[in-house]
Amino acid sequence: MTAQNHVPSLLSRAGTVSALTLAAIGGTMLAPGAVSEAEAAAPAYAVKALNVAAAKKGSPYKYGAAGPTRFDCSGLTLYAYKQAGKTLPRTAQQQYNKTRHISGSALLKGDLVFFHSGGRVYHVGIYAGGGKIWHSPKSGSVVKLDRIWSKSVYFGRVR
Incomplete structure (x- = not known):
């Protein structure tokens, strides 16, 4: 033994x-x-943004909405980071362009996960750990925690 x-x-x-x-x-x-080393390394504002997004669980999706009660995907990330004292642009693509691009191995809670197709970013969520994100997925749905369902993702850290 x-x-x-x-x-x-x-x-x-x-x-x-x-x-x-x-x-x-x-x-x-x-x-x-x-807290674990990975959690300790996450900036406090990123953890706060993650907690704000999680607190919006069940809020309905609405195209073009950025809170406080309805959200589209980038509206949720914009709102959550605004509550944490950081400014993000409006769309998922603009948010990707503004973040510091990181590898999946460097991903921390509160980082942004961007879904892309053909080089175009079309969706964004906030990394919650364990391969999951908080996001506002689509019309008829609500803010929720989901597994990252695609390998076509980029990762960004808000500065």
Whole structure:
């Protein structure tokens, strides 16, 4: 048996474990109230924008609307970031043009996910972690959390 297989028994016998001991056996530890490294790296304004978007869950889609009760996709991102103290242009394409373009491996909560076809950006959402975005998808729908459904995406970080 490896040391990692003994982690639960070590913890239950000892009751507590030091960070050095946990590191030695290949575990990880967060202090109460701490956040993961990825979450800690996300700018506070991006996390706030993400929370604003999540709070709009169930708000109806309306083409051209930018809140506070109805949204299209870029209207939701514009509204959420405005509440977080950042200014974005109106359309998904304009928002993509204004963000700092990043790779998928650099993606943090609160970053923008842009869907594209033929080089044209047609949709945007706010990354929520775990391969999911908050977005306002289409007429007849509402603001909701969805999995990223396409590989034709770009990623942008609001500055």
